[in-house]
Amino acid sequence: MGVEVVVEGLTKSFGKQNIWQNVTLTLPRGEVSVMLGPSGTGKTVFLKSIVGLVRPEQGHVLIDGVDMVNSRERDVYEARKLFGLMFQDGALFGSLSLFDNVAFPLREHTRKKESEIRRIVMERLDLVGLAGAEKKLPGEISGGMRKRVGLARALVLDPQIILCDEPDSGLDPVRTSYLSQLLIDINAEIDATMLIVTHNLDIAATVPDNMGMLFRRNLVTFGPREVLLTSEEPVVEQFLTARRAGPIGMSEEKDQATLDLEAAHGIVAGPPVERTIVPQLAPTPGLPERRAVRRRQERVKGMLHELPPAARRAIEASLRDGGGAATGPVAARVSRGAGA
Numbered sequence: 001m002g003v004e005v006v007v008e009g010l011t012k013s014f015g016k017q018n019i020w021q022n023v024t025l026t027l028p029r030g031e032v033s034v035m036l037g038p039s040g041t042g043k044t045v046f047l048k049s050i051v052g053l054v055r056p057e058q059g060h061v062l063i064d065g066v067d068m069v070n071s072r073e074r075d076v077y078e079a080r081k082l083f084g085l086m087f088q089d090g091a092l093f094g095s096l097s098l099f100d101n102v103a104f105p106l107r108e109h110t111r112k113k114e115s116e117i118r119r120i121v122m123e124r125l126d127l128v129g130l131a132g133a134e135k136k137l138p139g140e141i142s143g144g145m146r147k148r149v150g151l152a153r154a155l156v157l158d159p160q161i162i163l164c165d166e167p168d169s170g171l172d173p174v175r176t177s178y179l180s181q182l183l184i185d186i187n188a189e190i191d192a193t194m195l196i197v198t199h200n201l202d203i204a205a206t207v208p209d210n211m212g213m214l215f216r217r218n219l220v221t222f223g224p225r226e227v228l229l230t231s232e233e234p235v236v237e238q239f240l241t242a243r244r245a246g247p248i249g250m251s252e253e254k255d256q257a258t259l260d261l262e263a264a265h266g267i268v269a270g271p272p273v274e275r276t277i278v279p280q281l282a283p284t285p286g287l288p289e290r291r292a293v294r295r296r297q298e299r300v301k302g303m304l305h306e307l308p309p310a311a312r313r314a315i316e317a318s319l320r321d322g323g324g325a326a327t328g329p330v331a332a333r334v335s336r337g338a339g340a
């Protein structure tokens with residue numbers, strides 16, 4: 001079962017460049033969360049900080065009693081074994097077969113016999129739909145297949161926390177849909193806590209239980225998916241509707257002068273775009289139910305009074321429907337106030 005990840009007051013800079021400050025959030029155990037944010041806002045640095053590959057100057061990342069920021073290297077190294085990491089490019093060894101790539105962490109970190117390694121590797125390759133391709137080299141398969149090999153490799157040590165950095169980059173929309181389903185299916189199978197960094201709006205809309213966004217060195221929001229999906233924050237709205245008008249510019253962010261200039265040229269946010277909350281994906285029939293769904297229902301019921309009205313209404317609709325976020329077939333419309 002997944003473990004909770006508690007991030008408290010995290011601040012990271014490289015030299016004089018502050019990447020983000022005072023980031024606080026909790027990834028609930030076994031739930032799937034997505035972190036959004038324009039390019040360069042430090043999402044990858046955030047993932048690396050969680051796993052202790054980057055050391056923030058302030059704050060804590062608490063995992064099973066270990067602070068990944070401030071503990072001794074030996075303790076951080078041990079805690080890292082709880083993680084499965086999937087990097088943007090799959091990070092495969094080009095001269096090793098897919099089998100050997102997936103077997104690598106088992107040979108490196110465990111003393112398992114080759115027969116046991118074979119069993120685990122074949123099981124994981126099967127899970128990501130690559131049974132039969134194990135003898136191929138990474139150069140002989142498509143980008144989408146390489147991603148799935150990366151995911152299989154992230155799964156071999158039975159991770160309790162899975163971090164995926166832009167798992168969709170370079171994938172066509174159909175393959176991205178398959179990947180979304182695969183992420184949900186993996187969560188159903190192993191109940192791991194998952195954090196996915198992505199720019200992909202389909203993944204964002206259909207996969208996570210929780211969503212957050214980094215912008216201008218801050219965590220704009222983090223919470224149940226309905227909070228971000230109904231948010232009227234200009235940056236969230238701009239991101240979710242993929243519009244040019246708004247605070248996000250081509251290079252990181254716009255200053256006020258640019259916004260004024262755009263307004264003078266008629267590039268303004270315009271009428272609000274009606275957004276729809278589509279249902280979250282459910283596991284493929286035949287797989288177990290996601291255990292996180294019931295836990296999440298109880299959790300969000302307890303926090304309803306803290307949430308903005310639109311998010312509350314969306315959650316109440318999905319709870320009335322009986323299944324919570326993961327199974328509700330209703331597509332709730334986000335009713336918008338004027339002036340978004």
Ligand SMILES: Nc1ncnc2c1ncn2[C@@H]1O[C@H](COP(=O)(O)OP(=O)(O)OP(=O)(O)O)[C@@H](O)[C@H]1O
Pocket residue numbers: 014019037038039040041042043044045046
């Ligand atoms: N090791 C490092 N040393 C110095 N600066 C770094 C280092 N790693 C990242 N950065 C800087 O941190 C900032 C955030 O980078 P990061 O890759 O986390 O952004 P991102 O949100 O993941 O972007 P994208 O969506 O484009 O992948 C960038 O300005 C980057 O240049």
